[in-house]
Amino acid sequence: MESGIQRVFLMVLLAVGAGTAAAAKPDDLDLAPLAIQEPERRAVAVDAIDSENFELGVFAGMMNVTDFGTNALTGVRGAFHVTEDLFIEGSYGTTRLDRTSFERLSGAAEILTDDQRDLNFYSASVGYNVLPGEAFFGKGRAFKGALYLIGGAGTTEFGGDDLFTLNFGFGYRLIARDWLALHLGVRDHVLESDVLGTEETYHNIEFSGAATVFF
Amino acid sequence: MRTRTTVMNALHAPGEPRARHPAALLILLAWFAAAPALAWFDKYQPVVVVSAPYIDLHTGPGRGYPVFHSVEEGEEIVVLKRRTRWLKVRAPRGVEGWMHESVLRGTRDATGNAPVVAELGMAEFAGRRWEFGIMAGDFGGAASLSAHAGFALTPNIMLQAEGSQILGDFSDATMATGNVLMIPFPKWRVSPFFRIGTGIIQVRPHSTIVRSEDRTDEIVNAGLGANLFLGDRFLLRAEYQRHTVLTSRDDNEEIDQWKAGFSVYF
Numbered sequence: 001m002e003s004g005i006q007r008v009f010l011m012v013l014l015a016v017g018a019g020t021a022a023a024a025k026p027d028d029l030d031l032a033p034l035a036i037q038e039p040e041r042r043a044v045a046v047d048a049i050d051s052e053n054f055e056l057g058v059f060a061g062m063m064n065v066t067d068f069g070t071n072a073l074t075g076v077r078g079a080f081h082v083t084e085d086l087f088i089e090g091s092y093g094t095t096r097l098d099r100t101s102f103e104r105l106s107g108a109a110e111i112l113t114d115d116q117r118d119l120n121f122y123s124a125s126v127g128y129n130v131l132p133g134e135a136f137f138g139k140g141r142a143f144k145g146a147l148y149l150i151g152g153a154g155t156t157e158f159g160g161d162d163l164f165t166l167n168f169g170f171g172y173r174l175i176a177r178d179w180l181a182l183h184l185g186v187r188d189h190v191l192e193s194d195v196l197g198t199e200e201t202y203h204n205i206e207f208s209g210a211a212t213v214f215f
Numbered sequence: 216m217r218t219r220t221t222v223m224n225a226l227h228a229p230g231e232p233r234a235r236h237p238a239a240l241l242i243l244l245a246w247f248a249a250a251p252a253l254a255w256f257d258k259y260q261p262v263v264v265v266s267a268p269y270i271d272l273h274t275g276p277g278r279g280y281p282v283f284h285s286v287e288e289g290e291e292i293v294v295l296k297r298r299t300r301w302l303k304v305r306a307p308r309g310v311e312g313w314m315h316e317s318v319l320r321g322t323r324d325a326t327g328n329a330p331v332v333a334e335l336g337m338a339e340f341a342g343r344r345w346e347f348g349i350m351a352g353d354f355g356g357a358a359s360l361s362a363h364a365g366f367a368l369t370p371n372i373m374l375q376a377e378g379s380q381i382l383g384d385f386s387d388a389t390m391a392t393g394n395v396l397m398i399p400f401p402k403w404r405v406s407p408f409f410r411i412g413t414g415i416i417q418v419r420p421h422s423t424i425v426r427s428e429d430r431t432d433e434i435v436n437a438g439l440g441a442n443l444f445l446g447d448r449f450l451l452r453a454e455y456q457r458h459t460v461l462t463s464r465d466d467n468e469e470i471d472q473w474k475a476g477f478s479v480y481f
Contacts, residue, residue, distance in 0.1 A: 044261040044294070044330035046316065051297040082479055083447040084277040084299045088349075124349040124362075126477060132279030144275035153351040153360060155382060161421060164351075164358030164382045175275065178303070214298070 052214040055079040055181065059093070061208025063189075065119060065158075067196060069098030077210055079127070087127045089150065093206070094120045097159075100196070111196070116160040119204075121189060123167050125152025135174065144175040150187070156204075159195035166190045169206070183210040263330065265290050267321030272312025276301035284310050292322070300335070300447070340444045341370055341401040343480035348452060352474025357383035359474060361390075370401040377412070390416040390434065407441045408454075416460060433461040442478070450478050 056078040063073040075093030082088065097117040103110060132146035151168035171185025189204040265286050272284040276298040286292055286306045293305040300316045319330045333339065346365040353359065361379035368374060373396040381388040394412030417431045440454025453475040460468040 041325040041327075043326050043328065044263060044319070044324040045259075046297075046319065046330055046332055048259045049261070049294055049297045049302065050259060053297075053299060080479065081299050082449045084301060086447075086449055088477070088479065124360075129277070132275075132277045134274060134280060142274070144277075144280055146277070146279070155360060155380060162380070162382050162387055164360070 053081045055212045055214050057210050057212025059208045059210035061206060063095045064205045065097055066202045067100045071096045071098060073206060073208060085129050089125045089127055091123045112159055119158050121154060121156040121165060123152050123154030125150050125167060145173055147172050156191050158193055163191045163193055179214050181212045261294050262291055263322035263324050266323045270314060270318050270321055272314055276313045284312050335447045337444060343367060346478045346480040348476055348478030350474040350476025354381045354472045355470035357381050359472060371398050386418055386420040388416055388418045390414060404444050405441050409439050411437045435459050448479050452476055452478055
């Protein structure tokens, strides 16, 4: 009985041994190495991460032009955010000039032609974000935002002439969504013109709101 | 003063109303319309594992926005996008917040190393490739506004294209020039340069008073200036140029220009 059990074990051992010998044939050793297909390990390229440093949008508001009344103002505005503090901005705006009190009272004489009553301006400015932080709206909402100071130079087409114009002011940017910002701001556009006969310094005050998208 | 005839006199003498530029507005509007579409591609969103004991997430892309969440060592974060030097990331359990780019040094990417975060310091300033800027100043008594784009062939030599609008009392001018800048000490924080260039200037007399017409002349210039490195892709620039307008008469005309402004570089 005991030798019977031994025989069974021997047969099993032989079978396993033969199987192993067969498996060890040289042909099989040539099989492609059992390399595990590892996922490609790539370093993170920080520069390739999608950046959203540009901001572009439209603005609307009012502009007061000395002697020519206060009128609706519209325009487009784009910015490039250089750092979290600093940005550069380009603007184009257009408004309409009213008749001066003199023109209205005297009745006849028109100082400007209809075409010259369009006031357009271009400007390039540098802005600096001050007081960044969260603003709270009601109980459950917090928005990111910042107050910014801004100033720059450009040209204003006023009374038929292109005039060198400095602008400065401040605004508040509220980040409504990651990609959407709302602005409210005041700017002074300073220029010199002789449209009313003598050379005068004009302070054209802009009060406007803007909606911009980041991309 | 006899030599100061053509452009100078024209800048202080009369003509007709100029056309407006609606083209720029249209381009800006087209850009605006295309902006949402641009956001759809470029979805490279790498994953990193926090290796520092923890990292803080801010509610917004700036140091002024409060920290509201911490991600622990060993947790994965997905980098979604970038604004200036801040990254928007998604932490486990869907928490999204912002961290400064430099915080990536406390993480490991798939290679097991910390991602390489460029220092936008003096080295990048000295080795800048592209430069774009805007300047304002004085052109022989008239106001000048200009925009320039430069490409650096080497840290010492930059090619530059410049367009200027000159606003005088009686006349305006547009000037376009191509220039070469020589930068002897690119690694200095205040880095001086010398420039020479050539181009054309077109003078348009103002409205009302008669007798003058648009005129285009060739112009050559030489000058010097300096860039002041302010950090993070931003520099201030001031320069002086002497222009010689090549007129068709006996005398050429010389004009001094001073201007200052800023540039961004990449």
